[in-house]
Amino acid sequence: MTEINSLGAQSAFAAQVAKASLTGELLRLSQAQPGLIPPGQTAQAEVLNLRQVGQDFMMLLRLSLPNGNQAQVQASANQPLPPGSQITLGQADSNRLAVVLQQASASNIATLTQLDTGKIPIGTLLQGKVLTSQALPGSAAQTTAFRSLVSLLNSSQAGATLTIDSPRPLAVGSLLSALVQGDQSLRFMPLSGRQDQLTIAQQLLTQTSRQASLPTLLNALQQIANAPAGNSELSATAARLLASLPTPAQLGDAKSIAQALNNSGAFLEAKLLGGLGAGVAPDLKAQLVRLVAQVLPSVPGNPTFNPALAATALAQVLPGMARSALGMLDQVSSRPQPGTFPLPSRLLQSLEEKGDLQQLLRLAAAAISRVQSHQLASLQQTGTTESGNQQTTWQTEIPLRHGQEFIPLQAKLQREDTPRQQADSQREQRDPLESLWRIDLAFDLPPLGPLQVQAQLTQGRLSGQLWAERPQTAELIDSQLGSLRERLLARGLDVGDLECHPGIPPQGPRTRLEQRWVDETA
Structure with missing residues (x-):
């Protein structure tokens, strides 16, 4: 230290400049200013503002010059x-x-790499603005990480700057909302995403309160289709809809299952957006919409409706129109909790007379609301998990014909991808089995009673649990699990745990979907 202090000012400064050149700690002035700081002397400066432009960082500096003057430079x-x-x-x-x-200094720390939970308790909602975002250097084998500077906008630390490391880049200028989970842990909450989730939750609550189980409508349509005398056009529509429903025996291969899922109504809007208007004929939701369009003009007291417009304006005959015309669906009782799986059974009074078109319209609108409840539940459960993985959910219901009865099969499929898998999603050779798949099934099959299945498939390894509400059914299934394991092994699967329990699965959220990353520009 003594030797360094004994060096002349010019030689000491030259060594420091050389070090700055090697470490990249050089600032480029926006405009040349020769003689701003006299040779061999230094000036104190404070960073007033910071913004990122591409890969460069623009700063506004306030300099306290050796002659006592101050200057601002970019x-x-x-x-x-x-x-x-x-x-x-x-x-x-x-x-x-x-x-x-x-x-x-203690009063002006440049950046915070950890939070004082005494000043910002765990659970505090912080708001901030992203100032910068940089990819951190690392080997090709390591997962890419990013470092961002975030300026806090609220709390007792407002004005401070956080240094945040994340597996994904944060958009410069975006606004963030994050919950404090620890002195070095934050969980980011989406802004627009939370608004979208709130809208979905509100719509789901509305649809769930107006829906009813599909067998009620299907039994009514079967009654109409079998009537010897009546509306021939309506009977033909009912017969076509019933004939399009699969039987349990027809779901014996993957192609038939995929076709049944595709026609369950969950993908109607995607088909229409994709220009597949002519290919929606067997879609359950489309057939229900056509049924509403056909019945609505004949209901006393309703405005005239041209059924010919149904093919080009399906949105005009969705349940909202039927509800506004009838104003009766909200009178049904017992509202189930939205977002639950399986969707509980909900029965409306069936047709008392074959010509009761008003009740038939109520049943059809309630059936469409049930399909929409599954669609909204899929959206509600799609997003980024707390671990940063992308989860996609498809929830639907397939009515099966079983003799003269109808058995609704509820299904929920979830696919979860890590950030690295998402980055590789464009690779054609990517194996879908690399993802984590969850499959939930719920059905009531006579004489076994209500059954639920939860299975998980990852890297070719399958594990699953079954629940039977009837104890004797649980005992029967448990005795057959060995045979099921052998059949799965014969299909080339690596089988893990297989268990059967009496009762129903534990209730409650199994996967929380608080989104960690947000791209909300200011």
Whole structure:
């Protein structure tokens, strides 16, 4: 230390400038200012503002010059200096300043790498703005990480800058909302995403309160189709809809199952957006919409409706129109909790007379609401998990014909991908089995009673649990699990645990869907 202090000012500064050149701690002035800092001297500076432009970082500096004057200059650098940073600068040449020393005092810390949970308790909702985002250097085998500077906008630490490492880049200028989980842990909450989720939840609550189980309508249609005399056009529509329903025996291969899922009504809007208007004929939801369009003009007291418009304007005959015309569906009792799986059975009074078109319209509108409840539940459960994985959910219901009865099979499929798998999603050779798949089934099959199945498939390994509400059914299934395991092994699967339990699965959220990352520009 003594030897360094004994060096002349010019030689000491030259060594510091050389070090700054090697470490990249040089600031490029936006405009050349020769003689701003006299040779061999330094100036104190404070970073007033920081913004990122591409890969460069633009900063506004306030300099306290050796002659006692102050000046504000704009400079750019390869590395960011957070607002509030105190630095000592020397002038390398007319276009560049060299960072000789970066200072931090107790009252003005440049950046926070951890939070004081005494000042910001766990559970506090922080709001901030992303100032910068950089990819951190790492080997090709390592997962890419990003470092961002985030300026806090609220709490007792408002104005401070956080240094945040994340597996994904944060958009510069975006607004963030995050919950404090620890001194070095935050969970980011979406802004627009939370609004979307709130809208979905509200719509789901409305649809769930108006829906009813499909067998009630299907039994009514079977009654109409079998009537010897009546509306021939309506009877033909009912017969076509019933004939399009699969039987349990027809779901014996993957192609038939995929076709049944595709026609369950869950993908009607996607088909229409994709220009497949002519290919929606067997879709359950489309057939229900056509049924509403056919019945509505004949209901006393309703406005005239042209059924010919149904093919080109399906949205005009969705349940909202039937509800506004009838105003009766909200009178049904016992509202089930939205977002639950399986969707509980909900029965409306069936047809008392074959010509009761008003009741038939109620049943059809309630059936469409049930399909929409499954669609909205899929959206509600699709998003980014707390671990940063992308989860996609498809929830639907397939009515099966079993003799003269109808058995609704409820199904929920979830696919979960890690960030690295998402980055590789464009690769054609990617194996879908690399993802984590969850499959939930619920059905009531006579004489076994209500059954639920939860299975998980990852890397070719399958494990599952079954629940039977009837104890004797649980005993029967448990005795057959060995045979099921053998059949699965014969299909080339690596089988893990297989268990059967009496009762129903534990209730409650199994996977929380708070989204960690948000791209909400200011």
